[in-house]
Amino acid sequence: xxxxxxxxxxxxxxxxxxxxTAACSNSSSTESASTGGGTYNIWDPYPQFDDSSDWVKxxxxxxxxxxxxVKRTGYDTTDLTNKALLAAQQGNSPDVLIVDxxxxxTLAEAGVLNTTENTAGIEPNLLAAGQxxxxxxxxxxxxxxxxxxxxxxxxxxxxxxxxxxxxxASLTAALEKVKxxxxxxxxxxxxxxxxGSFQFLPWFWGSGAQLTQxxxxxxxAALTLWTDWLKKGYAPNSVLNNTQTTSWQEFATGDYAFSExxxxxxxxxxxxxxxxxxxxxxxxxxxxxxxxxGGEFVTAPVQTDTKRxxxxxxxxxxxxxxxxxxxxxxxxxxVAATAAVQDKQVAANPDLKVWVEAVKAAKGRTSDNLGTxxxxxxxxxxxxxxxxxSGGKTPADALKAAQTTAASATK
Amino acid sequence: xxxxxxASAAPARAPRRRSPQWAAWAFLAPVVIYLIAFYAYxxxxxxxxxxxxxxxxxxxxxxxxxxGLDNYRTxxxxxxxxxxxxxxxxxxxxxxxxxxxxxxxxxxxxxxNFKLSATLRALFLVPWLLPLIVSASTWSWMLNSDxxxxxxxxxxxxxxxxxxxxxxSWALTSVVIANIWIGIPFNLVVLYSxxxxxxxxxxxAAALDGASGWQxxxxxxxxxxxxxxxxxxxxxxxxxxxxxxxxxxxxxGGPTDSSTTFATWSYKLGFGTLVPQFGPGAAVGNxxxxxxxxxxxxxxxxxxxxxx
Numbered sequence: 001x002x003x004x005x006x007x008x009x010x011x012x013x014x015x016x017x018x019x020x021t022a023a024c025s026n027s028s029s030t031e032s033a034s035t036g037g038g039t040y041n042i043w044d045p046y047p048q049f050d051d052s053s054d055w056v057k058x059x060x061x062x063x064x065x066x067x068x069x070v071k072r073t074g075y076d077t078t079d080l081t082n083k084a085l086l087a088a089q090q091g092n093s094p095d096v097l098i099v100d101x102x103x104x105x106t107l108a109e110a111g112v113l114n115t116t117e118n119t120a121g122i123e124p125n126l127l128a129a130g131q132x133x134x135x136x137x138x139x140x141x142x143x144x145x146x147x148x149x150x151x152x153x154x155x156x157x158x159x160x161x162x163x164x165x166x167x168x169a170s171l172t173a174a175l176e177k178v179k180x181x182x183x184x185x186x187x188x189x190x191x192x193x194x195x196g197s198f199q200f201l202p203w204f205w206g207s208g209a210q211l212t213q214x215x216x217x218x219x220x221a222a223l224t225l226w227t228d229w230l231k232k233g234y235a236p237n238s239v240l241n242n243t244q245t246t247s248w249q250e251f252a253t254g255d256y257a258f259s260e261x262x263x264x265x266x267x268x269x270x271x272x273x274x275x276x277x278x279x280x281x282x283x284x285x286x287x288x289x290x291x292x293x294g295g296e297f298v299t300a301p302v303q304t305d306t307k308r309x310x311x312x313x314x315x316x317x318x319x320x321x322x323x324x325x326x327x328x329x330x331x332x333x334x335v336a337a338t339a340a341v342q343d344k345q346v347a348a349n350p351d352l353k354v355w356v357e358a359v360k361a362a363k364g365r366t367s368d369n370l371g372t373x374x375x376x377x378x379x380x381x382x383x384x385x386x387x388x389x390s391g392g393k394t395p396a397d398a399l400k401a402a403q404t405t406a407a408s409a410t411k
Numbered sequence: 412x413x414x415x416x417x418a419s420a421a422p423a424r425a426p427r428r429r430s431p432q433w434a435a436w437a438f439l440a441p442v443v444i445y446l447i448a449f450y451a452y453x454x455x456x457x458x459x460x461x462x463x464x465x466x467x468x469x470x471x472x473x474x475x476x477x478x479g480l481d482n483y484r485t486x487x488x489x490x491x492x493x494x495x496x497x498x499x500x501x502x503x504x505x506x507x508x509x510x511x512x513x514x515x516x517x518x519x520x521x522x523x524n525f526k527l528s529a530t531l532r533a534l535f536l537v538p539w540l541l542p543l544i545v546s547a548s549t550w551s552w553m554l555n556s557d558x559x560x561x562x563x564x565x566x567x568x569x570x571x572x573x574x575x576x577x578x579x580s581w582a583l584t585s586v587v588i589a590n591i592w593i594g595i596p597f598n599l600v601v602l603y604s605x606x607x608x609x610x611x612x613x614x615x616a617a618a619l620d621g622a623s624g625w626q627x628x629x630x631x632x633x634x635x636x637x638x639x640x641x642x643x644x645x646x647x648x649x650x651x652x653x654x655x656x657x658x659x660x661x662x663x664g665g666p667t668d669s670s671t672t673f674a675t676w677s678y679k680l681g682f683g684t685l686v687p688q689f690g691p692g693a694a695v696g697n698x699x700x701x702x703x704x705x706x707x708x709x710x711x712x713x714x715x716x717x718x719x
Contacts, residue, residue, distance in 0.1 A: 082687065088471045106686050110467035192665035194685060237556040240577035240666050250558070372467070375685035383667045390666035392579050405490075 039069045040311060041094035043084070045077035045296060046332070054331045062318035066311050081106070084301070088112040093301035095312045096319075098141060101364060102194075104130040104297045105371035108137040114300045114309070118317065121338045129364025130297045132371045138297035139320050142334030144263035145362040146202055146291040147354060152275035154183045154257045162279055167286040168206075168225055171258075175234040178257040185234035187250040188260040189242040190226065192386045197378040198292055198365070199244065199260055200226070200385055202281040205363060206289025211370060211377050214384065214406055215399040221284065223395035227388050240389050262294060263355050264333055278354045280361070290363040295334055335359040376409040454700075460693035467686060475690075482690040486698075489691075491668050491676060499672040499702075502587055502658075503651045509591045510647060511640070514598025519628065521599075522606045532599070539596035547660035550589040551576065554661070576662050579669035586658045586670050590651065597650075598643055605639030606632070638717070645710045649703045673699045 042059055049055045056072055063070030073094075075083055081103045087093045093112065107113050108130075115135045119127055122140060130138040150162050158181035160174045175185035189199045203226065204211075209219035229235040239247065244261060251259035252272050260281065269276050283289035298319055300312050318324060322341050329336045329345065335355050336342050342356045366374045380402035388398040461482050469475035486492055521532050538546060553560050554575035562572035575585040609632065617627050633640075655674040658664060664671035664679060671679075673695050681692030 081685070082682065085467065085471060085687075089473060102685050106467055110471045112471055192663050192667065193683065237574050237577050238558070240574075241551070241555075241662065253558075372686055379684055386665050387579070387667040390574075390577055390579050390669075392667060392669075 039071050040066075040096070040308070040315060042070055042072045042096040042098070042315070043080065043094040044072065044074050044098040045080045045100060046098075047074035047076055049074060049331075054327055058319070058324055058327060062315050062324070065318060066314040068311055068315075070315070084112065085110065088301065091304060093303065095300070095303065095308055096315055097299045097301050098296050099138075099299060101129040101140065101293060101295055101297050102366050102374060104138050104299060105132050105366045105374070107299070107301075108132045108135075109372045112301050113137045114302055116300065116316075118313075118320075121340065123337055123339065123360070125360070125363055125367070126293055126295075126337050128367040129293055130299075131367075131369075133369065138299035139316065140293075140337040141296050141298050141320065142325065142329040142332060142336055143293045143295035143359050143362065144334050145293055145355070145358045146199065146260055146262050146281060147358045148186075148279050148281055149251065149259045149261055149265065149269060150277050150279065151251070151254060151257055152277060154178060154181075154255070157181050158183060158257065160257070162277055165279060165282060167282045168284045171282055172225070172229070172234070175229065175257065176232075179232075179234055184236065184256045186229065186258040186260070187236060187242065187247045187256050188239055189244045189247045190239045190385055190389055191241060191243055192382050194375075194378060194382075195243055196382045196385065198294070200381065201365065202260070202289045202291040204381075205291075206281065206283035208284070211368070211374070211381075213403065214377070214381060215396070215403040218284075219399050220396045223385055223388050223399060225284075226385060227395055230389055240386060263335065266333055266351070278351075280354060280358050288357060288361040290361050291358055292365045293359065293362040373410040377406045380405040380409070457693050457696055457700075460689050461691075461697050463690060465689045470687075470689060478690070482694040486691050486694050491671060494668055495671045495673055495676045495695075498583055498670060499652065499674075499699075501583065502590070502654070502672050503648060505587050506590045506594060506651050506654075507644060507647050510594035510598050511644060513591070514595050514643075515602050515640075517595070517599045518602035518606055519632065521603060532603070535599055536596045538593045539600075543593070543656045544660060546593060547589065547657045550585075550592075550657075551661045554585050577666055579666055582662045582666060582670040586661050589657055589661060590654060593657065594647060594651070598647065601643045601646075602636065602639060605636050605643075608639075609635050638714075641710060641713060645706060648706050652699055652703055673702075 040063060044055075046055060059070050059072050077100055080097075080099055084093065084097055084099060084103075084107060088107075088110065097107075097113075099107065104113070109132065115137055116139060117136070119136050119139060126140045126143050127136060130136055130140065148165075155162055155174075155178070158174075158178040160177050162174075165171050165174055178185050190196045200222070203222040204219060207218035207222040207225075209216050209222060213219070226235070230237060230239070236250065238250070242250070244265075247259060248261055248265050248268065250256055251261070252268070254272070254274050280288040281291055298316050300309070300316060303309070303312075319328070320337075322338070325336050325338070325341050326344055328334075329341065330348075335352065336345055342359075346353050346356055365378070366372075370377070383405075384393075384395075384398040384402035387393045387401075388395045392398075393401070462477060462479065463469075463475040464478040464481060465475045517535060521528050552558075554562075556562060556572065556574045556577055559575070561575065565572050573581055575581050613631055613635070614627060617631050622630060653674050654672070655678060658670055658672060658675050659678065662670045664675040677692050677695035677699065679692075680688045680695060
């Protein structure tokens with residue numbers, strides 16, 4: 001999950017709606033060049049990069065090495081899933097599709113993606129997000145996840161040592177001190193979308209709860225933690241409506257002690273104008289909580305012309321080779337998917353150490369063979385924390401209702 | 412159209428009886444193709460989508476089985492249905508009531524043509540000129556619980572701040588307020604131009620008969636504005652029923668469905684989660700179309716009765 005662009009999403013949805021309803025019937029045509037050489041299409045969710053960027057240069061180079069021309073198109077990340085589905089429906093999928101990790105199992109379920117065996121050296125916890133029934137449907141290009149940013153000045157003023165924040169109790173104690181010192185505690189995003197679930201999961205998993213049983217005692221404990229923070233004023237009420245971007249903006253005002261946010265805010269943190277630090281999200285009993293993995297997978301959609309696969313494999317191998325992965329992950333501000341490249345990253349930038357550890361502890365949302373069931377669990381989950389945080393229901397009641405909905409949806 | 416066709420066909424000396432027919436069809440073709448491609452087919456596809464059981468797999472393979480009214484049953488049984496229906500009715504009803512009343516009051520006010528009235532009227536059009544994403548984002552910022560300017564104002568006069576967008580009891584009210592603000596200019600402009608069409612002699616006659624200002628409004632202005640009012644309300648209704656962007660930007664339909672209307676729900680089903688549910692999404696969309704259609708038919712009937 002990278003930075004979402006809500007406005008674009010609406011426009012994208014509209015354009016898809018038009019396409020969905022208007023002209024996208026079932027013609028299976030593949031006019032694109034089919035034999036040796038020729039043009040290979042690559043779609044990615046990085047519209048922020050233009051042809052002069054390192055990323056696009058790398059794509060071009062990989063194409064040249066494989067003896068083909070690469071035609072690259074960048075889409076908004078929320079747009080890409082529907083685009084990929086529509087393309088598959090019309091039989092003109094790209095040769096290489098780089099797509100957000102929770103979407104991989106959806107596309108795999110739809111029969112859009114080929115399996116891959118080239119997974120040596122990749123951290124199993126990252127790979128798992130793209131696995132369904134024991135088969136891998138793509139290679140993670142890199143990963144990001146969540147951790148806690150803190151504002152040194154605010155913590156100093158409240159006499160809190162960030163090193164003492166090891167579990168939920170010590171974190172809540174720290175928030176209490178911050179509030180007593182007249183500052184604000186913590187911001188996060190609890191919005192009623194996938195983004196909110198993404199932010200709630202570290203706490204949910206950190207309590208030992210499982211997505212298959214939302215209303216377990218552990219799950220209730222995690223939601224109670226959040227609701228109590230709101231009740232006691234440690235977290236602002238606006239979290240209910242915060243995206244990760246707006247929650248970051250609150251933190252950037254300099255009034256907040258902590259912010260739950262991702263690797264992608266590192267560049268902004270440097271610009272924030274105050275000293276910051278990063279600690280992993282603690283689990284209930286202590287230690288790093290498993291946060292959900294973000295980041296994209298390189299996948300190979302099914303083609304009618306199977307001769308293209310050989311070149312596609314070359315392109316993917318090129319993109320995921322160690323040297324290139326380092327370039328890509330540096331450009332994207334991601335943590336690499338293999339231990340070897342992770343070490344290189346930390347050597348080059350010690351700031352990344354905490355992120356590498358967070359990624360090692362992280363867990364794919366669609367892992368545990370949840371696959372396409374995950375979205376049907378995630379939606380009741382975000383409804384549950386929304387109703388508990390807004391005071392509509394108690395955490396236990398909210399999660400109980402969510403479990404009923406999720407159970408009937410995933411039957 | 413037939414005459415134009417005949418004129419253009421004449422120099423070609425084609426058989427006289429047939430050519431005007433063909434030419435007429437040729438002239439009609441663009442509009443017919445346009446209507447079919449952009450209106451009839453999408454409507455048909457939306458209906459088709461709502462009658463089939465789509466999964467991501469069958470969407471790609473194109474072999475979704477026909478499932479009759481299953482999608483409609485699914486949405487009817489969904490816990491969101493009745494709240495969403497109620498919110499749609501309240502959102503549309505309350506918005507229309509206030510937009511129309513305030514728009515009418517302002518139109519009558521500006522009809523008096525005083526100094527600066529043109530400038531002030533232009534100012535009232537501002538909400539209309541702003542892109543919705545701008546006005547909705549601004550509202551969302553103003554109504555923010557912690558840093559919003561509205562709560563700041565409330566606090567400075569000693570009133571407890573309100574969680575405008577994040578409390579289940581206020582979220583719907585907040586989006587209605589924003590929508591009223593956005594809708595006033597439209598009502599103002601249409602009703603104002605309606606007022607211009609009422610001859611001033613009638614007012615003079617009423618004044619001579621000793622009618623007070625209030626009576627002049629209820630006995631003269633209001634009845635004579637009825638046709639204009641009806642079309643304003645109908646257009647406002649269709650427009651308000653489908654309002655999506657304001658709600659989505661301000662609350663995402665939340666917290667937990669407390670500001671969800673059919674429009675946002677339909678979007679949420681179709682595009683708002685990782686696995687799209689096209690069937691139920693299309694079904695909700697169709698319900699919206701039917702609601703608009705009912706009021707459209709009512710309008711036509713009302714108009715006929717007025718004529719006869």
